[in-house]
Amino acid sequence: MWLRFLHSTYCNPAIFAGIIFYLMGYFIHRFPPKSPKSWYGYRSVLSTKTPEMWRSANEYAAYISRRVGVILVVSGVACALLFQRQSDWFWYITVGAVVAGTMYLVGDTEWELTRHFDKDGKRILPE
Structure with a gap:
């Protein structure tokens, strides 16, 4: 039974990573990390500059992570329905979607x- 599932098209990285992204975004949204010393949270050079940047980065990353998670699950199910077996193109598309989702999360x-904070970590007020 397990072997049959492992070789089916429903066992793909986009579905699994999508579920993880969504749960990670939900968890960070529901229980925001208090400081950069927490064991979880969105951690980068910019996000750890000031406590305000840390809070803002985690709030935004949690939102984007949930969106990316939903898109990955939908694309994973679509690939599972379109492909009859786990071919090379199946893997390129499903793994590529996970890589693109991760790059979008970090880049965005x-x-x-950078849009809302200056180089010293102070919030830029709208004009």
Whole structure:
């Protein structure tokens, strides 16, 4: 039974990573990490500059992580329905979706931080 599932198209990285991304985003949203010394949270050079940047980065990363998780699960199920077996293209698409989702999560969160904070970590007020 397990071997049959492992070789089915429903066993793919996009579905598993999508579930993990969604749960991670939900967990960080529901229980935000208090400081950069926490064992979990969105951690980067920019996000650990100030406590305000840390809070903002984790809030935004949790939101994006939930969105990416849903998109990955939907794309994983779509690939499972479109492909009849785990071919090379099946793996390229499902793993590529996970890589693209991860790059989007990091890139968009960092971009959001640079838009709202200056190089010293002070919030930029809208004009």
